[in-house]
Amino acid sequence: MSKDFDVIVIGSGGAGLSAAISASEHGADVVILEAEPSIGGSTIRSAGVLVAAGTSVQHSLGVADSPREMYQHYMDLNQWKVLPGPVWNFCHESGPMFEWMLEMGLEVPAQHSTNAHMPGLTRGGVENNKRCHVPKGQGKGLVEVLDKRRQELGIPVRLNSRVTDLIIEDNRVHGVKLGKESIRAGAVIVASGGFARNQDLIRKYFPDALDAGTSFFAVAADGSRGDHLKFAEKHDLKVFGENWGLLLLTARFQRFHHWVSGFPPASRIYVDAQGLRCMDEDSTYAVNQGQWKAVGKTVWAVFDERARLNLPTDVEDWQPERILEEVDKGVVLKAGSLEELAGKIGVPRENLKSSVDRWNHMLPNGIDDDFRRHDTLQAKGAKLKLDAIEQGPFYAVQIVPGELVCTHTGLQINSTAQVVNSSGSLVDGLFAAGEAAGGILGERYVGAGNSVTNGLVLGKIAGTQAALSQNEPMSQVLI
Ligand SMILES: Cc1cc2nc3c(=O)[nH]c(=O)nc-3n(C[C@H](O)[C@H](O)[C@H](O)COP(=O)(O)OP(=O)(O)OC[C@H]3O[C@@H](n4cnc5c(N)ncnc54)[C@H](O)[C@@H]3O)c2cc1C
Structure with a gap:
């Protein structure tokens, strides 16, 4: 079947930019479709804090840490109600993702910091080690670094382009729809963020958020409309993490x-x-x-x-x-x-x-x-x-x-970010990352940096997998 691109990425927040860059770095022809008039989503509004274990910054400061330690604590704090496979990669790939970001130009000084706004290394919540990395420029700086790399790689972003549906036939994705327009691709990565701005979906998937009554307000980006959940409902995709969010x-x-x-x-x-x-x-x-x-x-x-x-x-x-x-x-x-x-x-x-x-x-x-x-x-x-x-x-x-900062109910993924349908089968060519993916962010938000790292790590994995899946059968390209 003919295709317009190898990989379509839906959304230009941290997850989408990371996915697009890694897909492109692995040789794929990629496009990013963004619903809003500008890039960045909630990521650009954030403090940009990244949780990561075993990093060069920790090493410079003499902080001994390991992905295994991060994994154990993360799972325990979430009472093992999150998905071990994706969480394992979230923890084990957090360090490599962090170094990748430094190579792109992100600046995190090797100094101790006391809070999420002072660049350096801090403890951002209840994590059992200092592993929250606060970058210079916060979320804006982080998105600028990613966007610079996107431009170097020549990845196009189409703004004002809200994806309205996925094209899925025989459990394989073939592209996306924007109203009447269809764009075809070998793989699609859903990185469309959460649903903090959609009251109907909050009522359905996160009723606890209504406890505050008229005092409820959302700080997530306007584009957080929960389109991933609409895709799930339409195509019988499995949803994970109901009633969870920050x-x-x-x-x-x-x-x-x-x-x-x-x-x-x-x-x-x-x-x-x-x-x-x-x-x-x-x-x-x-x-x-x-x-x-x-x-x-x-x-x-x-x-x-x-x-x-x-x-x-x-x-x-x-x-x-x-x-x-x-x-x-x-x-x-x-x-x-x-x-x-x-x-x-x-x-x-x-x-x-x-x-x-x-x-x-x-x-x-x-x-x-x-x-x-x-x-x-x-x-x-x-x-x-x-x-x-x-x-x-x-x-x-x-x-x-x-x-309401972010929502944790997303498309259930496996350890390599591939989307699972409601019968438990993987959907060929379909990946999800960031808030749009379910399995990693749990009932407890362990600390600052969990969500941005979730987006960047799983976006990176999804991009790699999506690119490699264009040439090789999936079983050979798992990380
Ligand atoms: C004020 C604030 C501070 C925060 N601070 C931190 C922090 O320091 N550390 C941390 O870990 N987390 C933080 N968070 C949470 C974190 O920023 C987000 O959860 C995370 O960045 C989400 O990344 P994402 O790529 O999944 O989604 P987003 O960054 O929201 O990107 C999703 C993009 O997809 C687009 N989109 C949506 N639907 C469609 C569609 N149908 N078609 C095309 N495009 C679409 C959206 O417009 C958006 O641009 C903060 C959040 C806020 C609001």
């Missing part, structure tokens, strides 16, 4: 990612529906969505007037005046005393009082025997002085998993 805890009134939104006051306490302190207020987003669920889905942040006045004024949400505006709207509750505040949020007065007393006894003295928040702050390198919660008026606002 939701960040936010106050009811927040509407922006924390870079813009700002952070809640450090001297605050999180209490549950009984008014009892229920979690480390600074626990990482890798696990705090699960903690929120575990304590019964009702969590109030309580802070005092000193904490409000100490907030910065140059952010959008967590700033002193905004808190008062939200008091006027009834979203933040304000009271002259803790007893009155307890009444307003509907918790036993003595419980809230004892929770605050215990905080005042421990945290301003640098110790949190109950939730060990001081360890969390120390691990982040944060040198915060925590104050007692004692100066009225007092404030309370509900904490919800309001911010």
